[in-house]
Amino acid sequence: MERFQAGAHWGGRKESAAECAARAEEFFRLLAGCDPAYSRWFEYAYSRKNALRLPFTPTAETFLRFFERKKYRLGRDAFYFDAWTGQEQTGRGGLLNLTCGSGTPFYANGCLLHLPREGAAAQRVLTVPVLKQVVRAMVLAWEPDRCAVVSEEDPSARRVVEADGACIGWLMYFSRAHGRVPSLPRSVRVEPVEELGTLIILTPEPFSPGNPAHAELAGRVRERLERAGLLPARAG
Template sequence: MQSFMLGAYWDARRDTLDTCVEKAARFFAGMAEIDPLLAQWYEKGRSRKDALTKKVDILDRKRLEELLLKGRNRTDVGREIIDDLGFSIRLWNGASQEEAEATVGIHCGCYSERVGNNVIIDLPCQSESSPWVSKASSLLALVAETWRPKWAGIMSERAMRERDFSSHPFVDWMVYVPRPIAAVPSPGRIETLDGLGSIIVVQPDPPLGADSEEASRIRQVERLLAA
């Protein structure tokens, strides 16, 4: 069973703390609607038992604000806040089974030209109510609508290890770009997000990484996005 992650990336953007809290609140609420495994979150702890005592109320915006402030970067000497590196938060879903585990990390409000912003979700290998194949594009759309990234994708950890992840946007199972896309190779499809761009679903099922036709489709989409 392959592990997949969602990654969304954007350049320097000086979002305020209030803006980051607002977006994070909408994002967590949206994830909860997509799948029960993404509906509850915990702070990381010294151990699994410790983390399970640190449940986060995702509806409490004051709590989200505290966590984003807690995640600010500080200097090694003097522990002074580095303002241009923005805010961050990283949570775990507390699942009791390994295949149901998920983590989410948000780095927003960073306006350093050397460091970008991102949202990273390590996805569970299963869904409680239906397969991830039917939910992944909804999650990608939520990320695009909430965070307005430069690009975002859902990709296997295997693909990231074996191919050049420095080439962006990285194409594997699904990829979002903030522009219209007219057509993609069959059996891929395009989901148009009104005013926001396009999600390209390269193929209906998650790629296995060992099929020549699958690799050919990925290369075709890469060329399409590079044009």
């Protein structure tokens, strides 16, 4: 199956450890409702054996304890955290990377979730209904500027949580505060996410940059989003 990741980015927003911990609790709570794959979590470690010794319950109190540790701090004010779902699979499916609380561009605030890529979990999660809920969890918890579910085969995927990232994803979200989503090709679904922003769904089936029809559609959507100022224009 195609490999995907879901990422969210938000600009400088200085927040305390307690504020970040409350948002993290809400995110993990909402994510658990998306699929059973997100019902248990472990602190990330460099070996599976060590990680499985580090289960945690994702409450605000737990995250506050984590953010008070030096290992989970970036500079004086920002925080980061890596978690793993414990899924035994090739690659990094189930890994979550989080940076929050930063008020400066030096540390980019963002959330990156490597989606399941094998077995029953992948069959369940890599569908539009479930991915809509994953994006919604990111939006409601973190109030990001944008989100995207991106194929890891796309060279721009590595920049999905960067301020100037110009990713075109299978699903995309743009905050209402950063502009209005323009009219898009008729086959593209556009839906509101509460009062916060707009969700775009390019295709009902998994998006693949190697599919000529998908690539052509993505190009047309990118052009309109660039003209609307929602994506940075590509160099050249």
